[in-house]
Amino acid sequence: MRPFGNFDLTAFWEASEYADEEYVEPPPTAATLAAVEADLGYKLPAAYVALAAVQNGGIPVNTAHRTSEPTSWASDHIAITGIYAIGRDRPNSLCGEFGSEFWxxxxxxxxxxxxxxxxxSAGHDMLCLDYRACGPAGEPTVVHVDQELGYKVTxxxxxxxxxxxxxxxxxxFVD
Incomplete structure (x- = not known):
């Protein structure tokens, strides 16, 4: 089954010079994908790779996601700034200056x-593909990790x- 089916990914990303400088890289080649996965030690979800084929990293138009429990950000949701590119050239790419290993x-x-x-929050909370239950080649869940709350995983x-x-x-969401 093809990731995202009829979901319109062309309207997913916000166009911005900041995103282009900090997050966006060219779509990953097979070699880039293999190298990044080897460096990270995890196989990326097919949906992540499919999203990167449309635009590799950036700032989404919609940046909030409901949660079932409070975080340091809000009582009912989290917010993201951007999604990291599959690559290493931009500061906010998976293997970039502020990539996964940096955290x-x-x-x-x-x-x-x-x-x-x-x-x-500028580093006080992050989103993570959590491989604890599935192993490094499985399909990870998405979790919020809150440094302000002792690295609480939600x-x-x-x-x-x-x-x-x-x-x-x-x-x-109402403030």
């Missing part, structure tokens, strides 16, 4: 998978595609 090594985030989306979505499909406008 383990510099900030002490738990080694549970691949940190793929940053949040407006379930967000059953898989990456569900996460992308469920992103919504921050206007859907």
């Amino acid at each position: 383990h090594e510099e900030w002490g985030y738990p080694e549970i998978g691949v940190y793929f989306a940053d949040c407006p 379930f967000v979505a059953a898989d990456f595609e569900s996460f992308i499909r469920s992103l919504t406008s921050d206007e859907d």
